[in-house]
Amino acid sequence: DGGITQSPKYLFRKEGQNVTLSCEQNLNHDAMYWYRQDPGQGLRLIYYSQIVNDFQKGDIAEGYSVSREKKESFPLTVTSAQKNPTAFYLCASSLSGEVSTEAFFGQGTRLTVV
């Protein structure tokens, strides 16, 4: 089955730790995105990548980092610099970032700071 897979589904982080969220897609999509969703708010863009080895900051990139070494993979690291990391994180992909195409989302990772 083609799709986009996020792991883990639930993640707990201690204060001061870095954690990495995985996102893999087998849709052969060029563009990939990371969003953060908080209760009562719309999805906010953290980072996006339109092509391998290239990525750009979104609206709330501070405290996060990404890499795009392979077309299929776009991991997100939540660093200790992110002061309020507890949220629901969503990864998405689309055929291209330059034309109006639908986004395919993963099932999300819920990150909780303990």
Added chain:
Amino acid sequence: SQKIEQNSEALNIQEGKTATLTCNYTNYSPAYLQWYRQDPGRGPVFLLLIRENEKEKRKERLKVTFDTTLKQSLFHITASQPADSATYLCALSTGGFKTIFGAGTRLFVKA
């Protein structure tokens, strides 16, 4: 400032009725608009896309309208069913990578 607004109050309707959800925006000139469905604890699922030069788009029981003068999109589900209960997200794009999502409206369909 740029804003995209969806009714934050949940919409409760009876099975078989038509559900109508509203998406209003300000200070955008969107090239296209999308609607997604999101179930609790899951990622959004794409439903429909409508472009700025289209007035209406239909897919099975779903219908979307796009009025660039009113800066509004309406999303209709006809003959609603309890399985349609979910949160529906509106998303605007001005072209390119940037898509702005609304906070969503929760729909409850009672049997």
